[in-house]
Amino acid sequence: MAASKDRQAHPDTVLAHAGLDPHGNHGVVNPPVYHASTILKPSLAEWEAAEKPGYAGYSYGRSGTPTTRAFEAAVSQLYGVENAVAISSGLGAVALALLGLTKSGDHVLVSDSVYYPCRRICNTILKDFGVATTYFDPLIGDGIAELIRPETTLICTESPGSLTFEVSDIPAITAAAKTRGVKVMIDNTWATGLYYNPFRHGVDVVVEAATKYIAGHSDVMMGVALANDPVLGGRLRAVANNLGYSAAPDDVYLALRGLRTMSVRLARQQETGLEIAHWLEKRPEVARMLHPALAGDPGHAIWKRDFTGACGLFAMVLHPVPHEAVAAFIDGLRYFGLGASWGGYESLIMPADPRRIRTATRWEDAGPLLRLHVGLEDPGDLIADLEDGFRRLHAALA
Ligand SMILES: *Cc1c(COP(=O)(O)O)cnc(C)c1O
DSSP states (O other): OOSOTTSOOOHHHHHHHTTOOGGGTTTOSSOOOOOOSBOOOSSHHHHHHHTSTTOOSOOBGGGOOHHHHHHHHHHHHHHTOSEEEEESSHHHHHHHHHHHSOOTTOEEEEETTSOHHHHHHIIIIIHHTTOEEEEEOTTOGGGGGGGOOTTEEEEEEESSOTTTOOOOOHHHHHHHHHTTTOEEEEEOTTTHHHHOOGGGGTOSEEEEETTTTTTOSSOOOOEEEEESSHHHHHHHHHHHHHHTOOOOHHHHHHHHHHHHTHHHHHHHHHHHHHHHHHHHHTOTTEEEEEOTTSTTSTTHHHHHHHOSOOOSEEEEEEOOOOHHHHHHHHHTOSSSEEOSOOOSSSOEEEEEOGGGTOSSSOOOOOSOEEEEEOOSSOHHHHHHHHHHHHHHHHHHHO
8 A cells, every 4th residue: 555665654644554454354454353263274284284383364363363363463563663562451451561561570760650550460370480570760862771680681761651651761771671681571561562662762672452452442452562572572473472462353443443543532532632731830729740741840851852742641649638529520520430441532520549559659648639531522621610510628627
């Protein structure tokens, strides 16, 4: 479909065309949903070929179908790499990377701001299998070098952290890792491949919860793990196959369909999110905003240097108020649903307490943290909804 072989397609064009093969399927634009367990071979020779390492065809539903490969091809093209593995959830993708890049006796460094269930994997499964974890300050930068031990094999990051939004200096971290032979993985769910390409900053493995912006409609669980190098890609694939991790055909289809419109959704959610964040920033109830695209945010300079956009997920820290006042704010909201997850078309709000999670750093803010996900609604309606919330908050204080 490329108009000219020399011209590098814009990511929006990649999103519209990657992974398509209409003429392999009667001209139908989208790849069909293959429901499969058994996949038959026409001859003994083909059967034997399928048993050889590196076989590129289809052998069994669990290890993927043409629907799975279309999704993987599309996401990997967005990131400009060749190795992607689709898996049944974002957390599954995190697990693939952690298990694929460590072995007994290894030491891993994990950012204190990572998605909480990633810590659970480190603190239970990895620990039980003899892999030690040290948590580090997400703002550590090249100071990471001092934490690297001879047995350190992996640095696990998420930037910005999807609860507290610190932006890590990934190029500084990967530079320190590279000279010591340490691999770096990142959870890139916040920025997606559209607004941040970690492979250009020295990262080895990227994971994304496709549940969020890729699928985009709050109806799919899906993850993807990507590697810049075929050996690492093979390790991710091997862990998925060995553990029996698989991605369901309808979900892969929906995730690929979501990917087609991700750019327009993200652009709108970025714009509305910023409008709301600017409005919140001026509210007397708000102690500070956690949003890297705001000029006053501590992570703004690095965000501006490394990222090309921001999604609709950010947080606000309120001045200390009694719990009933927070409940009054949240409970009457019309458009902000109270729920975990994010990346869908609808707005969400969620309270969180980083003090209960952190171990390498201290969370100093005294007031409650509320995380907001801004959907595709009209910004004026969302602001009015929040304004009513603040009115209820004050009424509860009276
Ligand atoms: C949601 C999320 C995950 C996990 O994805 P699931 O599909 O819910 O398993 C991983 N990382 C981040 C940053 C997330 O927000």
